[in-house]
Amino acid sequence: MIDLAIDTRGLRKEYGAKVAVEDLTLTVSRGEVFGFLGPNGAGKTTSMKMLLGLVAPTAGSARVLGAPLGDRKARARMGFLPEHFHFQDWLTGREFLRFHGRLYGISAGPLGRRIEELLKQVDLLDAGERKLREYSKGMLQRIGLAQALLNEPDLVFLDEPTSGLDPLGRLLVRDMIVHMRARGTGVFLNSHLLSEVEVTCDRVAFVKRGAVVRQMALAEQGGGVDVEIRLGKTNAALLAGLSQFGRDVRVDQDRVRMKVKDEARLPEIARWLVGQGAAIYHLGAERKSLEALFLEVMGEDERPG
Amino acid sequence: MNGIITIAHLTLHEVRGRRVALAALILGVAFLAIFAIGFNYIYSDVTGATSPTSPIPRIQYDIALNFIVMAGLYAVNFLIVMMAVLTPIDTLSGDIRSGSIQTLVTKPIRRVEIVLGKWLAFWVILGVYLILMAGGVLLIVRVIANYTLPNAAQGMFFIFLEGTVLMTLSILGGTRLSTLANGVTVLGLFGLAFIGGWLEQIGAYNGNPTAQNFGIVASLFVPTEALWRLSAYYMQPPLVRDVPLTPFSIVSVPSVWMVAWAALYIVAALLIAVRLFNTRDL
Ligand SMILES: Nc1ncnc2c1ncn2[C@@H]1O[C@H](COP(=O)(O)OP(=O)(O)O)[C@@H](O)[C@H]1O
Ligand SMILES: [Mg+2]
Numbered sequence: 129m130i131d132l133a134i135d136t137r138g139l140r141k142e143y144g145a146k147v148a149v150e151d152l153t154l155t156v157s158r159g160e161v162f163g164f165l166g167p168n169g170a171g172k173t174t175s176m177k178m179l180l181g182l183v184a185p186t187a188g189s190a191r192v193l194g195a196p197l198g199d200r201k202a203r204a205r206m207g208f209l210p211e212h213f214h215f216q217d218w219l220t221g222r223e224f225l226r227f228h229g230r231l232y233g234i235s236a237g238p239l240g241r242r243i244e245e246l247l248k249q250v251d252l253l254d255a256g257e258r259k260l261r262e263y264s265k266g267m268l269q270r271i272g273l274a275q276a277l278l279n280e281p282d283l284v285f286l287d288e289p290t291s292g293l294d295p296l297g298r299l300l301v302r303d304m305i306v307h308m309r310a311r312g313t314g315v316f317l318n319s320h321l322l323s324e325v326e327v328t329c330d331r332v333a334f335v336k337r338g339a340v341v342r343q344m345a346l347a348e349q350g351g352g353v354d355v356e357i358r359l360g361k362t363n364a365a366l367l368a369g370l371s372q373f374g375r376d377v378r379v380d381q382d383r384v385r386m387k388v389k390d391e392a393r394l395p396e397i398a399r400w401l402v403g404q405g406a407a408i409y410h411l412g413a414e415r416k417s418l419e420a421l422f423l424e425v426m427g428e429d430e431r432p433g
Numbered sequence: 434m435n436g437i438i439t440i441a442h443l444t445l446h447e448v449r450g451r452r453v454a455l456a457a458l459i460l461g462v463a464f465l466a467i468f469a470i471g472f473n474y475i476y477s478d479v480t481g482a483t484s485p486t487s488p489i490p491r492i493q494y495d496i497a498l499n500f501i502v503m504a505g506l507y508a509v510n511f512l513i514v515m516m517a518v519l520t521p522i523d524t525l526s527g528d529i530r531s532g533s534i535q536t537l538v539t540k541p542i543r544r545v546e547i548v549l550g551k552w553l554a555f556w557v558i559l560g561v562y563l564i565l566m567a568g569g570v571l572l573i574v575r576v577i578a579n580y581t582l583p584n585a586a587q588g589m590f591f592i593f594l595e596g597t598v599l600m601t602l603s604i605l606g607g608t609r610l611s612t613l614a615n616g617v618t619v620l621g622l623f624g625l626a627f628i629g630g631w632l633e634q635i636g637a638y639n640g641n642p643t644a645q646n647f648g649i650v651a652s653l654f655v656p657t658e659a660l661w662r663l664s665a666y667y668m669q670p671p672l673v674r675d676v677p678l679t680p681f682s683i684v685s686v687p688s689v690w691m692v693a694w695a696a697l698y699i700v701a702a703l704l705i706a707v708r709l710f711n712t713r714d715l
Contacts, residue, residue: 177714177715180539181538181539182535182538182539182714182715183714183715184712184714200541200542200543201541203539203540203541204541206539208535208536208539210532210535210536212532213532213533213535213536214531214532214533215533215536216443216446216447216450216533218446218447218450218451219446219450223446227439227442227443227446228536228540230435230439231436231439231440231537231540231541231542232540232541233435233541272536275536
């Protein structure tokens with residue numbers, strides 16, 4: 129039991145007659161990157177809010193980091209990036225982080241250092257003295273992410289962290305998740321998308337109309353991960369350079385395909401390609417089975433336009 | 434405790450950052466300037482008409498000055514009421530609506546610390562504003578006419594208590610109501626107490642106990658107007674406060690127990706606010 133980050137039994141939330149979450153029963157291990165995927169309105173945000181103690185469940189029970197829902201000591205070891213976040217926009221980036229750090233009870237000296245470290249990580253060092261109302265959507269998302277990591281949490285909740293982000297922003301979020309996993313931080317990630325971020329998950333659950341319909345581990349496929357890249361222009365030098373990251377580099381019509389050891393390579397490849405001045409139109413790990421399942425779950429609810 | 438201080442600090446920061454403080458300050462300074470100019474004119478009229486050949490009795494002179502100062506403080510009282518109701522009107526409901534409350538509530542602090550931190554910040558703002566405005570009025574009459582209001586400290590205390598009641602109600606409403614509904618409700622309650630206060634005075638003047646009792650009940654329900662009447666009672670010499678049916682006339686003197694009742698009222702409103710906020714889905 130002790131190694132479970134999240135353990136829920138039949139969590140349920142009703143808003144009047146509306147059932148937002150019907151039955152949430154799942155377990156997430158410590159240090160695991162867990163994807164909670166499903167269409168809009170499936171109950172992902174409500175589920176996360178119950179786990180965070182923001183919303184009281186109508187029925188069911190749960191433990192997060194070994195403590196009952198809403199436990200204050202447990203909250204000291206959690207981080208949270210809300211979905212429709214709207215931060216105190218009259219604050220500068222640094223002030224914002226300082227206030228939130230103080231609420232975690234971090235003392236001034238270590239907090240100052242932590243803030244600089246995080247600003248650097250989310251690439252906002254030069255914007256630290258600007259007011260949040262002047263930030264772009266992507267910058268807000270990044271400062272929000274920094275806010276969720278102030279206390280070096282054991283478990284981070286990210287609600288739709290990539291919605292509204294451009295591809296570079298998504299890569300940055302993915303880099304940070306990879307980084308968190310490396311230092312043993314568990315991540316609980318809500319998403320209605322299947323972008324490069326979601327495929328970094330160790331495990332995913334598909335949720336539909338308030339219930340988990342399927343859970344699965346995204347175990348590394350034997351022999352590594354298939355990578356598909358679409359570039360503006362390819363040339364021999366680029367192809368040769370790519371082979372330092374993996375093997376079987378080949379051109380397939382307008383795509384470059386290759387095999388790499390694991391997905392942690394992807395951000396490195398992206399950075400290297402950007403450094404070479406290449407235009408990246410697509411960079412993805414092939415997860416055929418996951419994608420098929422994703423579409424199957426999403427399909428019926430997703431209506432175009 | 435650390436949470437309360439941090440939230441209070443954040444709230445003060447917000448009041449400054451959103452230019453609320455600036456607007457209130459500009460308004461206050463404008464009011465004081467107008468009061469000073471007006472008072473100066475009236476004062477020279479009074480002294481010009483009376484001095485030095487035909488000095489009106491000192492007591493009549495004091496009554497005239499007192500009446501003007503009370504008029505000024507009555508206006509200050511309204512500014513305080515507005516500050517008390519409006520500055521915190523948005524503080525919980527707005528944060529809940531925008532969702533910015535979510536990153537606060539999920540920190541390792543208790544929800545009660547958020548409510549008390551915000552309350553503390555607005556309480557400090559209210560106190561500072563009252564000292565600036567009422568202090569300004571008292572200073573102006575002191576400098577121009579060398580007039581000292583009787584029992585000014587007690588009077589200020591009652592006004593501060595009145596403001597605290599309204600400010601607490603405003604925070605209480607914000608735990609469950611939208612900003613607009615909250616504003617309408619709290620100002621409505623203030624209006625009720627206001628009418629009740631007049632009913633009480635008119636009833637006492639006309640010897641109509643029903644009206645008087647109705648007013649007393651309204652004052653128990655919302656003790657703001659009673660606190661203002663108490664304040665006015667203390668700050669006027671006996672002759673002035675007996676002039677019937679002015680905003681500061683006291684035919685029916687509110688009981689001093691009203692102070693205890695108001696203090697209890699504030700504590701109870703805070704407890705209810707904490708409870709409503711604790712059990713709310715955010
Ligand atoms: N506060 C609320 N009151 C009433 N219904 C709500 C509330 N919050 C969410 N819902 C409903 O619950 C369902 C699940 O919402 P949500 O958890 O936000 O889904 P998701 O995050 O997966 O898009 C939706 O149908 C939504 O309309
Ligand atoms: Mg959602």
